[in-house]
Amino acid sequence: MLRLNRQTDYGIMILTCLIREDHVGFNPRLLSAPEIASASGLALPNVSKILKALVRGGILESRRGVQGGYQLSRSPSEITVQQVITALDGPISMTDCAGEGPDQCDVGSLCPMSANWKYINDKIVETLEGITLEQMSIPGGVLAAAIEESGSQETN
Numbered sequence: 001m002l003r004l005n006r007q008t009d010y011g012i013m014i015l016t017c018l019i020r021e022d023h024v025g026f027n028p029r030l031l032s033a034p035e036i037a038s039a040s041g042l043a044l045p046n047v048s049k050i051l052k053a054l055v056r057g058g059i060l061e062s063r064r065g066v067q068g069g070y071q072l073s074r075s076p077s078e079i080t081v082q083q084v085i086t087a088l089d090g091p092i093s094m095t096d097c098a099g100e101g102p103d104q105c106d107v108g109s110l111c112p113m114s115a116n117w118k119y120i121n122d123k124i125v126e127t128l129e130g131i132t133l134e135q136m137s138i139p140g141g142v143l144a145a146a147i148e149e150s151g152s153q154e155t156n
Contacts, residue, residue: 008088011050012136014040015059015084019076019137030069050088057087076137082128092128094121 017039018031031039037047051070054060061073072079085092097114135141 004085005089007046007050007053008085010040010042010046011054011088012081012084012133014042014047014050015054015072015076015079015133016137018060018070018072019133030063030067030071032069036070053088054084057083059084059087072133076134077132079133080129081131081133081136082125084133085128092121092125094124 014036017036020039033048033051034044036051037044040047051060051062055062055070058073059079060070062068062070082092095113095117097111097117131142131145135145138144
């Protein structure tokens, strides 16, 4: 089963909470970990762990001290779901050979599936690269963007 882990799911939820707290725009207001935990409804220890990973992954910036907190490193329209998943869970790879190549698989030299899995993996990554946090922060935003894109392709 292909499934995001809980930390990644919560990370995307935390980021969309940050966007909503900034009134759906790029406002560099800093929010503390307790404020983010309260806004997201998640436990503070989980939130703190996820925030640290998002800072290491370049998705968030942090500032220490009394006036410190966390903020997005750039506009929500410039941060993709793929970038968030990679920051929290590592590179997206359906199979070992899809991410690392057939040499990393014990049966890579015998398996005819490597090119197929690589193609599928690349399409998943491409799709996730096309979805932004801005779209994720709006209920139905991803679907609306997909419909808009499909309509613009029909007129071309």
